[in-house]
Amino acid sequence: MCGIVGYVGPRPSQDILLAGLARLEYRGYDSAGIAVIDDAGDLGMRKKAGKLAVLRDSLADAALPDGSTGIGHTRWATHGGPTDVNAHPHLADDGKLAVIHNGIIENFSALRAELADAGVTFLSETDTEVAAALLGQEYRRTGDLATAFQAVVNRLEGAFTLLAMHQDQPGLVVGARRNSPLVIGLGEGENFLGSDVAAFVEHTRNALAIGQDQIVAITPSAVTVTDFEGNAVEAQPFEVSWDAAAAEKGGWSSFMAKEVAEQPEAVANTIRGRVQEGQVIIPELEGLDSLFLGIDRVIITACGTASYAALVGKYAIEQWARVPVDVELAHEFRYRDPVIGDDTLVISISQSGETMDTLMAVKYARERGARTLSVCNTQGATIPRESDAVVYTHAGPEVAVASTKAFSAQITALLLLGLHMGRVRGTHVDATAEVAELQSLPDKVSWVLKNEQEHVSQLAGWMADTRSVLFLGRHVGYPIALEGALKLKEISYIHAEGFAAGELKHGPIALIEAGQPVFVLVPSPRHSALIHSKVVSNIQEIRARGARVIVVAEEGDAAVLPFADEVIRIPLAGALFEPLLAVVPLQIFAMALATAKGLDVDQPRNLAKSVTVE
Ligand code: F6R
Numbered sequence: 001m002c003g004i005v006g007y008v009g010p011r012p013s014q015d016i017l018l019a020g021l022a023r024l025e026y027r028g029y030d031s032a033g034i035a036v037i038d039d040a041g042d043l044g045m046r047k048k049a050g051k052l053a054v055l056r057d058s059l060a061d062a063a064l065p066d067g068s069t070g071i072g073h074t075r076w077a078t079h080g081g082p083t084d085v086n087a088h089p090h091l092a093d094d095g096k097l098a099v100i101h102n103g104i105i106e107n108f109s110a111l112r113a114e115l116a117d118a119g120v121t122f123l124s125e126t127d128t129e130v131a132a133a134l135l136g137q138e139y140r141r142t143g144d145l146a147t148a149f150q151a152v153v154n155r156l157e158g159a160f161t162l163l164a165m166h167q168d169q170p171g172l173v174v175g176a177r178r179n180s181p182l183v184i185g186l187g188e189g190e191n192f193l194g195s196d197v198a199a200f201v202e203h204t205r206n207a208l209a210i211g212q213d214q215i216v217a218i219t220p221s222a223v224t225v226t227d228f229e230g231n232a233v234e235a236q237p238f239e240v241s242w243d244a245a246a247a248e249k250g251g252w253s254s255f256m257a258k259e260v261a262e263q264p265e266a267v268a269n270t271i272r273g274r275v276q277e278g279q280v281i282i283p284e285l286e287g288l289d290s291l292f293l294g295i296d297r298v299i300i301t302a303c304g305t306a307s308y309a310a311l312v313g314k315y316a317i318e319q320w321a322r323v324p325v326d327v328e329l330a331h332e333f334r335y336r337d338p339v340i341g342d343d344t345l346v347i348s349i350s351q352s353g354e355t356m357d358t359l360m361a362v363k364y365a366r367e368r369g370a371r372t373l374s375v376c377n378t379q380g381a382t383i384p385r386e387s388d389a390v391v392y393t394h395a396g397p398e399v400a401v402a403s404t405k406a407f408s409a410q411i412t413a414l415l416l417l418g419l420h421m422g423r424v425r426g427t428h429v430d431a432t433a434e435v436a437e438l439q440s441l442p443d444k445v446s447w448v449l450k451n452e453q454e455h456v457s458q459l460a461g462w463m464a465d466t467r468s469v470l471f472l473g474r475h476v477g478y479p480i481a482l483e484g485a486l487k488l489k490e491i492s493y494i495h496a497e498g499f500a501a502g503e504l505k506h507g508p509i510a511l512i513e514a515g516q517p518v519f520v521l522v523p524s525p526r527h528s529a530l531i532h533s534k535v536v537s538n539i540q541e542i543r544a545r546g547a548r549v550i551v552v553a554e555e556g557d558a559a560v561l562p563f564a565d566e567v568i569r570i571p572l573a574g575a576l577f578e579p580l581l582a583v584v585p586l587q588i589f590a591m592a593l594a595t596a597k598g599l600d601v602d603q604p605r606n607l608a609k610s611v612t613v614e
Contacts, residue, residue: 009190028608353381
């Protein structure tokens with residue numbers, strides 16, 4: 001949600017800002033704007049409701065004088081609708097100062113009332129304009145942007161990334177963060193700020209991560225970071241491991257299509273470097289055995305798709321590390337009084353590493369003394385920095401709003417983590433067979449993509465008018481049923497539900513009527529003849545009531561044939577590894593159905609890639 005970019009350097013900034021905002025589009029937004037201090041020293045600003053193209057058209061119709069200090073913003077509306085006026089930047093000090101913001105300023109009503117009493121009139125309904133007005137006031141009092149900025153951030157409550165510049169101090173952009181993302185890009189004679197590295201990765205891969213409650217000031221030649229009291233702090237340098245091309249669509253019809261196809265690579269990259277002599281040893285966790293010893297419970301917390309990866313992780317960690325695992329939606333976790341303490345390990349999963357609900361759950365867990373580990377895809381993100389340890393998924397940048405390759409990489413990382421924990425805890429010391437399974441996965445995922453893409457896409461094409469689809473699974477097939485339903489809902493806007501197949505007779509079977517499409521994820525009979533036979537019985541039950549049954553089953557499973565309208569095949573894999581194969585046809589199905597309906601699969605309505613507000 002909301003994309004932020006800042007630039008100071010020798011080059012005209014408008015194209016840099018617009019390109020940065022384009023790279024942040026994936027985060028989700030409904031208006032966009034830029035402000036630039038031009039070469040004459042005047043601050044110009046343009047902002048428009050709608051997509052970046054609307055802003056670009058406006059700039060093409062009436063140019064904004066260019067200059068080499070600028071800030072840009074894409075806004076996902078919270079306070080006030082997506083209008084030109086509510087879009088950022090917001091101006092103060094008679095239009096000489098510009099502010100952009102991501103997050104929610106929780107005390108904005110009180111501040112707004114105070115400013116209104118002091119005679120300030122507001123143009124927008126946003127909380128951001130309040131921060132801008134406060135900054136204007138402080139600037140007039142102090143005459144220095146950095147000093148004024150420090151005073152203002154100390155008055156704000158809530159979550160925010162804030163960037164500001166003043167026309168009387170060209171060549172300077174200041175920023176601050178509290179619970180919202182901000183990273184610094186270090187160039188040669190130029191510097192950048194961004195919500196994430198995508199904002200500047202085409203210019204530099206040298207970055208600095210800044211911590212909570214810190215302020216940064218960038219000029220073309222210097223970067224200074226302080227805490228909110230003004231004490232110098234050291235920012236953590238890191239090199240961005242992917243290049244700009246990785247976040248390009250290339251020849252693909254959509255980012256989602258590209259990312260679905262990249263799954264073999266995402267899985268392989270997540271495994272790489274973590275297997276030694278047939279055992280799983282995660283180098284980032286070396287010296288951190290104490291995280292896993294003496295614990296009596298694991299809680300995995302996450303939202304959405306990541307929470308379904310967590311459910312698969314539960315099965316893996318319980319099986320190999322022999323410790324009870326609960327999966328908790330992050331937004332439910334801290335609003336009760338969970339039983340956690342220093343013998344609890346809280347694992348968070350987040351592609352973006354910025355999901356506010358998950359971040360708050362991690363902070364809450366730490367406050368309560370729990371040990372924390374995050375599984376994350378984004379370097380420099382907040383959640384890993386708030387955790388005792390991190391296991392990165394190496395899926396590369398995920399741009400499409402609907403998560404696909406990050407999900408596969410999360411499951412892979414959790415399988416690795418389960419085996420790592422099993423070795424450390426002495427509960428599963430020989431992982432030779434599982435390592436072989438893991439290493440065969442990339443080829444098996446490729447097999448599904450190669451052999452089932454056309455079949456599943458055709459099926460989706462025939463079903464474009466479908467109004468509701470159900471998904472059933474058992475064991476690790478259950479989270480995949482949930483994920484299949486979520487993918488379909490979010491990009492094709494079709495009603496979809498995932499159920500544990502065993503729940504069917506406890507209610508959901510009432511939904512079955514003639515022609516109702518139901519995907520059934522059938523586990524291999526080799527793992528458990530009992531579970532397999534139960535699922536086959538479920539298929540018969542829904543078939544008898546007129547359902548149109550689409551089965552995802554391993555190659556050679558003939559038992560499903562008499563009862564299935566369609567069979568989608570996946571290769572043979574170990575029980576805990578099957579989810580990585582079974583999810584692929586469901587992703588393809590959702591994508592093909594949305595495409596058949598003429599929808600934008602990369603940017604579905606109302607959704608943001610990074611949910612940075614609660
Ligand atoms: C669905 C989807 C979301 C995210 C969720 C958590 O396709 O992408 O459900 O999984 O918002 O996001 P992260 O993983 O960034 O914390």
